[in-house]
Each structure stands twice: as C-alpha cells, then as structure tokens.
C-alpha cells in the first residue's frame with residue numbers, strides 16, 4: 001500500500017517537475033512574499049508588534065488567496081486529465097486502489113506546495129530578520145502560518161481532485177476550480193460582509209456569521225492565524241470578527257477540512273467510470 | 275470441455291452488455307486455457323473492446339458470469355494476475371518510457387531494476403530516457419506491450435496489440451507471445467490483421483454484432499463454413515472448347531477458365547480434371563481465403 005502510494009507520488013512529482021509546476025509554485029510564493037515583506041515592514045512600532053509578526057499578518061492575507069489558487073491549479077487536471085488522455089483505464093487495471101492513486105497524487109502535490117511555502121515564507125523571514133534582528137520573536141507566528149498553510153493547501157488539493165472527478169473534462173474542471181476559488185475565497189467574504197452590514201449587529205452577526213466563517217476553510221485559516229498572533233488589528237475586513245470566535249474552533253476547522261475534502265475527492269473519484 | 279472449464283484461466287458464460295439501446299454483447303460464452311492463444315475477430319463495433327473491458331472489470335456486465343483466474347473481474351486478486359493493453363494505449367507525454375515502466379513495475383510490486391531489460395525486449399532501449407511525448411505511434415504501442423509483460427501475468431488481454439507496428443515488429447511481437455504462452459500464460463487478443471492471427475494463434479473467435487458467431491481453429495472454421503473451392507484451369511492452346519464441354523459452368527477469365535465447386539465435390543471434380551490430361555497445361559486449386567471465411571461468419575447475422 002505505502003509502496004504504491006509512494007510510487008504514484010514519485011511519478012506525479014516527475015510530471016509536475018516537467019510541467020514546471022514546482023518552479024511556478026515556488027516563484028509565485030517567493031515573489032509575492034518578498035513584495036509583501038518589503039511593503040509590510042514600513043508601518044511598524046506603533047502597534048507594539050515585532051516586524052516579523054506584522055509581515056506574518058500580511059502573509060496570512062496573501063496566502064488565503066494564493067495557496068488555494070496554486071493548489072487548485074495543480075489538482076484540477078488530476079483525474080480529468082487522466083480520463084481525457086485515456087490513461088485511466090490502464091491504470092485502473094493495475095493492482096492499485098483508487099484511493100491509493102489519489103493519496104499518491106496528494107503526497108506529491110502537497111510536498112511541492114510545502115516547498116513553495118517554505119521558500120516564500122523563508123525568503124520573507126530572512127529579509128525581515130536581516131533588517132531587524134529583534135524580529136525573531138515573530139518566528140512562532142511564522143511557523144504557525146507555515147503548517148496551517150500546508151493544511152489549507154491540502155484542503156484545496158482535495159477539493160481540486162473532487163472537482164476534477166466530477167467534471168471528467170479538463171476544461172470543465174478548470175472552470176469549476178476557478179469558480180470555486182472565486183466563490184470561497186473572494187465572493188464568500190464579500191457576501192458575508194454585506195450581510196453583516198445590512199444586519200447591523202442583529203442575530204445574523206452574532207449567530208450565523210461566526211459559523212459561516214468557520215465553515216469556509218480559507219476563512220478559518222485566516223481566523224486561526226490572526227487570533228493566534230493577536231495581530232488582528234493589523235488586518236482589515238473580516239479579521240475584525242476574529243476576536244469573537246475561540247481559537248480552538250478555528251483550529252478544529254483548519255485541521256478537519258483536509259480530511260473532509262479528501263473524503264469528498266475519494267467519493268467523487270469512485271464514481272468515475274473509465 | 276468440462277475439464278477445460280475447470281482449468282481455464284478465463285471463463286465467460288452468457289455475458290450480455292447493453293449501452294443505452296445498443297446491444298454491445300449478447301450471450302457470449304468462451305474460455306481461455308493456460309498456454310492458449312485466442313484471437314478475437316470482428317468488424318468495427320462488434321464488441322471486442324467491450325468484452326475486454328468487462329474481463330478487466332473496467333465496466334460492469336449486465337448479465338452473465340466472468341471468472342478471471344478464479345476471481346471476479348476487477349477485484350484485487352484478478353488484477354494481480356491480469357495484464358491489459360488497451361487499444362490506443364496512451365501515456366503521460368511528460369514522462370520518459372523508463373519512468374513510465376518503472377512506475378508500473380512498482381505498482382505490481384516488481385523489482386524496478388528490470389525496467390531497462392523490459393524496454394529492450396520490446397526494442398525501446400535506445401529511447402528509454404526520452405519523453406513519451408516524442409515517441410512515434412509504434413513506439414508508444416511498444417510501451418504498452420512492455421507494461422503488459424510486467425511480472426508474469428497469467429492472463430494477457432491485448433486489444434489490437436499489433437496496430438501501428440511495422441511488419442518486423444509484428445513478427446517479434448508474436449514471438450514474444452509464443453514465449454509467454456509456452457510459460458503457461460493465457461492470451462486473448464483482438465485483431466483486424468487476419469493473416470498474422472491465422473498463423474500465430476491456437477483458436478479463433480469471431481464476434482458479429484455482439485454475438486459469438488464462430489469458434490475454433492482455422493481448419494475447423496474452414497470445414498464449418500464449407501465455402502466453395504475455386505479452381506483455375508489453363509488449357510493447352512486449342513482445347514478450350516473441349517474443356518468448356520466438360521465444365522459448362524466454367525467462366526473464362528483472360529486465358530484461363532475459372533471453376534468453383536463445393537468442398538465435398540472437390541475430389542470428384544479433380545478426378546474429372548485429371549481425365550483431361552494433355553489438354554490442360556496447368557491447374558490451380560484455390561482454397562477459400564481467411565477473409566472469405568471471416569466474412570462468411572461475420573455476415574451471417576446480416577452484418
């Protein structure tokens with residue numbers, strides 16, 4: 001079992017390397033992280049937080065968009081691509097379970113994401129600490145951001161596999177992935193904000209709103225990092241609600257979402273007829 | 275027959291499969307014993323690929339029983355012993371041949387040090403480290419063959435294995451098959467190339483419109499079809515009229531006379547021909563060709 005998962009992972013890694021996905025993911029993360037750490041380190045001192053913690057807060061806002069995007073881009077082709085290329089029937093005649101195939105892909109793609117995240121955040125940390133050696137106190141927050149980003153990435157990889165299985169066509173899967181990204185990461189928050197404003201402190205804001213935040217893996221990720229680093233004030237928008245939600249709840253959501261999305265992916269893949 | 279069923283690697287009985295309204299397979303029964311090479315023939319859309327996909331468990335049957343190495347098609351036990359070559363075998367173009375074969379070997383729990391040897395066996399050694407995207411059609415087909423050879427499969431299901439191969443590679447391929455069959459593998463292959471199948475397989479199955487319309491060795495099928503034998507008579511100059519008088523049904527084709535008769539009349543006709551000794555310069559007996567036999571069976575159902 002483990003051998004077959006690792007074999008699939010090695011195979012996917014070859015493919016991702018040839019398709020330049022490793023390079024693209026790393027470059028995206030590094031470039032954006034560096035830009036943010038340069039921009040984010042300007043307004044400091046007044047908040048009482050060290051520079052790195054401030055950078056981590058802006059990296060959190062970046063990752064909430066970028067990590068899901070990169071994960072979806074890497075995963076939307078996973079099943080639909082095999083169906084369209086005609087490689088799936090042969091693969092499924094091998095003594096390998098479908099979930100093992102997905103697990104292998106997940107291992108490879110998550111590893112690539114982790115490399116990209118480490119490269120991006122690492123670059124930001126180096127730049128910040130070189131500029132201000134006392135910023136090392138923010139490393140705890142950076143570490144927290146790193147592993148939660150990996151979990152967020154895994155969640156969206158699983159969602160990508162599920163969409164890829166449902167669409168069965170690469171073009172359809174790409175459309176679904178982009179739509180889902182826009183929906184979960186961009187429109188969801190806008191919708192919530194609009195509702196909160198319209199509700200003006202009513203039942204929606206106190207009851208539904210926190211649950212709605214926890215239900216969305218991207219929001220839960222942001223909440224957890226912002227409450228944990230107590231840099232809430234630095235972040236605008238939805239971050240303001242973070243105070244109202246206990247940290248363990250957002251942690252639970254961050255930890256559980258990868259499992260949910262992988263189960264969804266496995267179920268969707270099982271329905272694919274080669 | 276019972277004995278054969280007991281020891282068969284593959285046994286299918288009364289298999290039926292319908293796609294929407296299309297009857298792809300109707301009441302198909304067959305068996306393949308260890309060491310036996312069986313060729314599946316049939317026109318486009320006859321149901322050959324569908325039958326193979328059911329054997330592999332890729333698509334479910336509507337009705338009937340399939341037993342693969344004593345197991346249900348597609349379960350782990352069956353998959354461990356069956357190799358498949360799909361028609362139009364496709365691979366990820368970004369991988370090299372060696373990487374692709376190595377991956378498949380690892381899935382079958384084989385030692386990957388044999389990957390290069392396997393590629394050499396199908397004549398791909400020189401291109402092993404190139405991307406499959408740069409391969410020709412025949413080279414991709416050989417990657418497909420190489421993966422079907424991994425780990426002594428007990429049953430090989432090969433869908434048009436020689437399509438895209440040049441004549442020399444086809445011969446090499448059938449030699450590979452002979453070796454596998456000699457080691458006890460059961461082989462089921464489909465093909466449109468009748469002549470190569472005729473010489474290189476033990477048993478022919480003809481599917482037509484989803485039904486198994488003929489089954490047997492070539493000589494059995496030839497006997498069963500009982501197609502007319504044709505003969506070509508070459509008269510010595512001036513004796514045409516004598517010969518036409520003996521065989522009024524003969525048709526003149528250029529300088530020769532063309533004659534057909536039924537299988538069981540053949541010897542009698544030949545006796546009459548030998549009575550014409552001196553008036554004939556040559557006689558050719560042309561048995562029904564494999565194409566004739568094939569179209570006889572596959573047309574029977576109105577195809």
Ligand SMILES: Nc1ncnc2c1ncn2[C@@H]1O[C@H](COP(=O)(O)OP(=O)(O)OP(=O)(O)O)[C@@H](O)[C@H]1O
Nearest residue numbers: 293296298316317318319320321322323324325361
């Ligand atoms: N997935 C499917 N959905 C609907 N009909 C199908 C499907 N697969 C096969 N068929 C139909 O089943 C019949 C048998 O097809 P099959 O592919 O088995 O033919 P074949 O004998 O392999 O032909 P060829 O020599 O062209 O490869 C055809 O009429 C085909 O249209």
Ligand SMILES: [Mg+2]
Nearest residue numbers: 322323324361
């Ligand atoms: Mg076919």
